[in-house]
Amino acid sequence: MMGKIKETIKLIPGAVNIARKIRGSPALIRKYISLRSKRKDALKQLQDWDKNDSKNPKSLPLQNRKHWQHKLNNMVIDLINSSDSDGFSKAMCTIEAFYESQIECLRPFHESPSAEDVILVTAVRNNASRIEHFLHHYRNIGVKHFAFIDNGSTDNTLDMVMKQQDTACFKTLTAFNSERKTAWFNRVAAHYDPNMWFILVDSDELLAYPEMTQLSIQEYTKVLQQKGIDFVKTFMVDVYPNGPLMDDSMTDEEYLEACIYFDKAESYAYAKNKGALRSRLFVEKKAEKPNLNKPALLRLANYFLLSSHYIFPKFANNVPHGAVVLHYKFLPSDRKNYIDIVKDGAYHENDLKIYDTINKKIETQQYINPMCELSVPFDFNEAWQHLPFVANYTQIKNEGTK
DSSP: OHHHHHHHHHHSTTHHHHHHHHTTOHHHHHHHHHHHHHHHHHHHHHHHHHHHHHHOTTSOOOSOHHHHHHHHHHHHHHHHHTTOHHHHHHHHHHHHHHHTOOOEEEEOOSSOOOTTOEEEEEEESSOHHHHHHHHHHHHHTTOOEEEEEEOOOSSSHHHHHHTOTTEEEEEOOSOOOHHHHHHHHHHHHHTSOTTSEEEEOOTTEEEEOTTTTTSOHHHHHHHHHHTTOOEEEEEEEEEBOSSOTTOTTSOHHHHHHHOOEEEOGGGEEGGGTEEHHHHHHHOOSGGGSOOOEEEEEEEGGGOEEOSSSOEESGGGGSSOBOEEEEEEOOOTTHHHHHHHHHHHTOSOHHHHHHHHHHHHHHHHOSOOOOOOTTEEEOOTTTGGGGOTTBOOGGGOOSSOOO
16 A cells, blocks of 8 residues: 555655645545546556557548647646546547547648648538638638538538638548547647647638738737737627528528628626527527637647637636637528437537427427527627627737637
8 A cells, every 4th residue: 555655646746745744644545546547547548549540541640749649648637637527538538539530631732831821620511502601701811721621421512622722621431429520620730730820610600800801810810929829719609690590582602691690798698608699599598508619719739629619728718708700500401400410419418409499499480580689780890899708819918818
């Protein structure tokens, strides 16, 4: 027993002082021995995953494997030491999916991105009707490199993406779930230099930031980097038309163009990242309101995407929102998609409840008008006055969000 205690004291930072305090406390001694064992097992698991991945010729190459080994090891140790069991379990699921993602590069970029470029990474599946709208927005703000991950599209999504000159195309046939999608984003981003800036968004999300009409995305991230900022916390803003949701008298493309309205700040419990259109129309219980936090713009050198809503290290999430992602849901073609989502059960339980409620309400109430007294048009210059909780990071005078 004493041999294990001495070994534990050597391995745990600050354990010499801790050992003096817990002398004679068997319960605390057992706790630290258990902690050491959990760390050892987890790091061994990471080592095995990485070893198998490095030997697999079909694995998507990592730009800097040692960087990712070091980052993932530190993340796991930190989560164990902080006794964050839930965070540790989710992280291990995402890391496993990171190493076992089975992503194939169908075509690299025609021109390699420079250090100043921003790479956008997104996952798609049967999103052909969204692609033109998506590319148009991001090209307008200066994105020149799009990394698309196709998850088995059966429409012409992949063909559309492959025809573009500014895209790299990846493919995975691994069954979708939320953890795997997060892992795909991390893995494809890790294929490039982690010191670069990345936009990590879904195909129904358009990034918007203060001064975007004056600064391109490259100019914006350059200003942020000069201020020591390498992560912009973003807030999801549902946008909608002045007319029925999922209006099947319109094409998806027409519907996207009509989605110019959003709820101003009073609609959000923004301190808790909750609220807005979906909560207003489809959620009765506060606990079931969708999480609107989104880590959409960052340099991955210092971070790891833990989920669609949070990054590691966790303290990095405790900063003001500095941008938004405009969230385009409820397209006419989404009716079938939402039914399939509930049937497949690949999303988190709370999200599935919301989709199930949407499906039932759309089926029984054909005309759902999203407009309310808080609805205002989203103007890229004027919208920020209606979203006062979104900070302008370019005006921050200190050393940023770290």
